[in-house]
Structures are given as C-alpha cells and as structure tokens.
Amino acid sequence: MKNAQHETGTAAHAHRVVILGAGYAGMAAAVQLAARAKRRDDVDVTLVNAQERFTERMRLHMAATGRQLAELSIAELLAGTDARFVRGWVTAVDPDAKTVRIDDDQVLPYDTLVFGLGTTTDTSAISGVEEHAHTLSNAEDAEFLAERLARLGSGTVVVAGSGLTGVESAAEIAEQHPYLDVVLLGRQEPGSTMNPRAKTYLDAALHRLGVQVRSGVEVAKVLPGAVELAGGETVAADAVLWTSGTRTSPLAAAAGLAVDERGRIVTDTALRSVSHPDVYAVGDAAAIRQAYGVMHGTCQGGMPTGVHAALSIERVLRGRQPKPFRFGYYHTPVSLGRHDAVVQFTRPDDTPRRFCLTGRMAVRYKETVTASPWPTYGRMKKMPASGAFWPRGGRFTRIRGNR
Numbered sequence: 183m184k185n186a187q188h189e190t191g192t193a194a195h196a197h198r199v200v201i202l203g204a205g206y207a208g209m210a211a212a213v214q215l216a217a218r219a220k221r222r223d224d225v226d227v228t229l230v231n232a233q234e235r236f237t238e239r240m241r242l243h244m245a246a247t248g249r250q251l252a253e254l255s256i257a258e259l260l261a262g263t264d265a266r267f268v269r270g271w272v273t274a275v276d277p278d279a280k281t282v283r284i285d286d287d288q289v290l291p292y293d294t295l296v297f298g299l300g301t302t303t304d305t306s307a308i309s310g311v312e313e314h315a316h317t318l319s320n321a322e323d324a325e326f327l328a329e330r331l332a333r334l335g336s337g338t339v340v341v342a343g344s345g346l347t348g349v350e351s352a353a354e355i356a357e358q359h360p361y362l363d364v365v366l367l368g369r370q371e372p373g374s375t376m377n378p379r380a381k382t383y384l385d386a387a388l389h390r391l392g393v394q395v396r397s398g399v400e401v402a403k404v405l406p407g408a409v410e411l412a413g414g415e416t417v418a419a420d421a422v423l424w425t426s427g428t429r430t431s432p433l434a435a436a437a438g439l440a441v442d443e444r445g446r447i448v449t450d451t452a453l454r455s456v457s458h459p460d461v462y463a464v465g466d467a468a469a470i471r472q473a474y475g476v477m478h479g480t481c482q483g484g485m486p487t488g489v490h491a492a493l494s495i496e497r498v499l500r501g502r503q504p505k506p507f508r509f510g511y512y513h514t515p516v517s518l519g520r521h522d523a524v525v526q527f528t529r530p531d532d533t534p535r536r537f538c539l540t541g542r543m544a545v546r547y548k549e550t551v552t553a554s555p556w557p558t559y560g561r562m563k564k565m566p567a568s569g570a571f572w573p574r575g576g577r578f579t580r581i582r583g584n585r
C-alpha cells in the first residue's frame with residue numbers, strides 16, 4: 183500500500199528511509215525497520231544494493247577455492263514487508279538535496295539515509311596490486327580466483343597480508359589445492375592478537391597444511407609473476423591474493439560527509455553522521471567510537487549497528503531521543519581449512535581472554551557463526567525484538583553521560 187503510494191508520489195506524509203548496501207549491517211537495518219514499519223503507515227523503507235543476491239562475505243575465502251555460495255535472495259527475504267528493494271549501483275549521494283543517484287539515471291529522494299556500503303580491499307596503496315593481484319572484495323572476485331587456481335597445475339600462490347582474512351585464505355587454498363605451494367606474507371605474525379595457546383595452535387595448523395609463513399616483511403610491489411619485498415627480494419608467484427588493507431566507498435567523502443582518514447563516516451553515539459544527522463552510518467563504512475577506541479570492521483559488530491540505526495530511526499519518528507550505541511566484542515573465530523579452526527574468546531575491547539576453542543568444536547562454532555546471519559534476519563522479520571540482543575560491553579563501553 184505504502185509502496186503504491188510512494189510510486190505514484192501521493193504519500194507525502196510517509197517518511198522515506200533509504201538504506202544503501204545490503205551487507206550484514208544494511209540488511210539488519212532494513213529487516214529491523216521493515217518489520218517495525220509494518221505496524222505504521224508513515225514510513226517507507228527502500229533498500230539499495232548492487233546485487234540481488236546477499237553476499238556472505240565471511241565465506242569468500244571458501245568461494246575462492248571453488249565452494250558455491252548459497253543463493254540468498256534479498257528481495258525474497260523482504261517479501262511480506264512493505265520494504266522495497268532496488269537493485270543498482272549507487273553513484274552519488276547529495277545530502278543537501280537529500281537524494282541518492284543510482285546507476286546515474288535514477289534519483290531516489292530520502293528523509294533519512296542509512297549508509298552501509300561496507301569496504302573493499304585497498305588495491306591502491308601498493309604498485310601493481312590493481313593490475314596483477316586477486317582480491318576478495320566480492321563474490322565475483324572470489325569466483326575469478328577460484329577459476330585461476332583450478333587452472334594452475336602446480337606453482338606458487340602468494341597470499342599477501344597476514345591478518346585473519348589472509349590466514350583463512352592461505353589455509354583454505356593449501357587444503358583444497360595441495361599441489362600448490364602457498365606462501366603467506368605480512369608484517370605481523372599470523373594470529374598476533376591471540377593468546378599464546380590459540381596462536382600456537384594456529385601456527386601448527388598452517389604448518390601442517392604446508393603454508394610457508396614469512397612475517398615481518400613489507401611488500402613493495404606486485405609484478406607479473408612475482409612479489410617484490412622492501413629491500414629488493416622477489417618471491418615468485420603464479421597467483422597473488424591481496425588481503426591487506428581495506429578501502430571505504432568514496433561516496434561519503436565525495437558527498438561532503440565528515441569522514442576519518444580511512445574514509446569512514448564519523449558518527450555520534452547514536453550512529454548519526456556528525457556533519458549530517460539525517461544520515462546514519464553502519465557496519466564497516468562507519469567510524470564508531472566506543473570507550474575502548476574506534477570499532478574495527480566485523481560482522482559481529484556490524485549487524486548490531488544496523489539494528490541500532492533502525493531502532494533509533496523509529497524512536498526519532500516517535501518523537502524520542504535515540505539511545506547511545508554500545509557494543510563489546512566477544513570472539514574471533516578463524517577457520518583453518520574445512521576441518522580445523524580456532525576460536526579466540528575476547529574481552530569487550532577485543533583483547534584476548536585465556537579461553538579458546540580448537541579443532542572440531544571450533545569448526546562447529548565457526549560454521550554456526552558464519553551461517554547465522556541469514557536465519558537471524560528471517561527471525562527478525564517475524565519478531566523484530568529478537569534482533570536487539572548483543573553484548574553491550576559493560577564497563578568497557580561505559581562513558582560519562584552514557585546510559
């Protein structure tokens with residue numbers, strides 16, 4: 183009903199909420215708000231995303247070794263709510279006119295915008311990455327790498343970046359392609375943020391899978407067929423996977439929204455842009471400060487930001503003040519191929535606790551976590567309140583003036 187009015191332009195009273203990006207955070211915002219808006223006729227919810235399929239980004243290292251990603255339809259998930267799905271590429275945001283441009287020819291007006299366009303791998307910082315390296319920025323990239331690996335009869339794959347995406351990718355490739363030599367290169371040691379037991383386990387698993395780890399190294403250049411390290415040494419590579427560093431969509435900065443040095447939208451405690459309060463920022467695209475520091479991009483933190491933005495929008499529409507967002511980390515699950523994993527439990531500020539899971543228990547835990555977002559959205563659609571539970575971080579996130 184609201185949509186029909188919207189399309190014919192007669193629903194002047196409806197508050198138009200446009201959500202950009204149907205990743206883990208944007209999807210959470212859309213489902214939460216759509217479920218709540220079912221009970222009201224004064225809110226229009228529109229979700230915009232480049233693909234019709236929801237991308238399980240947490241499985242991209244699996245897709246890179248040929249595993250099929252599930253066909254999860256965003257439009258089907260929203261069916262039964264009044265939310266509208268627009269498939270398209272966002273090319274500009276105009277916060278003065280309060281419009282969003284899609285595919286350069288469609289203009290969507292909004293009253294409140296939720297910006298959840300996530301991040302992609304940063305291919306600009308090092309020469310040759312853009313031209314010669316693979317990335318895991320989206321499903322197409324992962325599938326492209328899978329095809330390349332399947333074609334390599336033998337040779338060396340260099341995984342550049344020893345953060346958790348690099349570790350998971352190197353382990354996955356080594357397990358699925360045992361005839362390939364896998365070299366994991368990076369500044370820090372793999373699992374450097376874990377407790378000694380978890381790190382020792384992770385090191386042993388990489389060793390067992392035959393991954394050669396070289397930490398403390400800086401990549402200077404990616405060349406056709408090799409990676410050049412600072413100092414001039416070259417490491418031969420038949421394929422390079424670049425996992426180091428992320429880049430935020432340039433659209434926020436181009437629109438004049440206040441962003442940090444990484445292009446993330448700087449938010450207030452309610453997740454609104456500090457420069458444009460009618461824009462909420464969620465997930466990896468947002469620079470959200472907690473008492474322990476600025477949150478780093480994860481799904482575990484991203485989904486709560488989406489839900490919180492939706493709850494805040496609803497509160498404001500009811501004439502109430504939004505509540506401050508609080509979030510504390512609780513785990514770092516890391517897959518080590520399909521048959522092994524390690525889960526580091528953490529304090530709310532993401533420092534490691536003593537407790538960790540390893541082996542089969544960890545594999546089960548990791549898979550449960552990875553598979554959970556989609557059913558969570560389904561549940562939220564029926565029972566919006568079910569999405570509002572996440573660890574608030576206790577004393578780690580309490581700041582003076584916060585309730």
Ligand SMILES: Cc1cc2nc3c(=O)[nH]c(=O)nc-3n(C[C@H](O)[C@H](O)[C@H](O)COP(=O)(O)OP(=O)(O)OC[C@H]3O[C@@H](n4cnc5c(N)ncnc54)[C@H](O)[C@@H]3O)c2cc1C
Nearest residue numbers: 203205206207232239271272299300465466479480481482
């Ligand atoms: C291999 C891998 C493993 C990971 N494992 C974990 C893990 O175990 N646990 C964890 O917590 N996190 C993990 N992460 C991180 C996690 O995936 C991200 O933090 C999360 O995806 C961020 O969610 P988001 O909604 O902010 O952005 P995204 O999930 O990136 O979604 C952004 C959406 O916006 C769309 N989009 C972008 N630009 C445009 C545009 N201009 N127009 C239209 N649409 C656009 C994209 O297509 C996408 O659908 C992993 C990441 C990778 C790559």
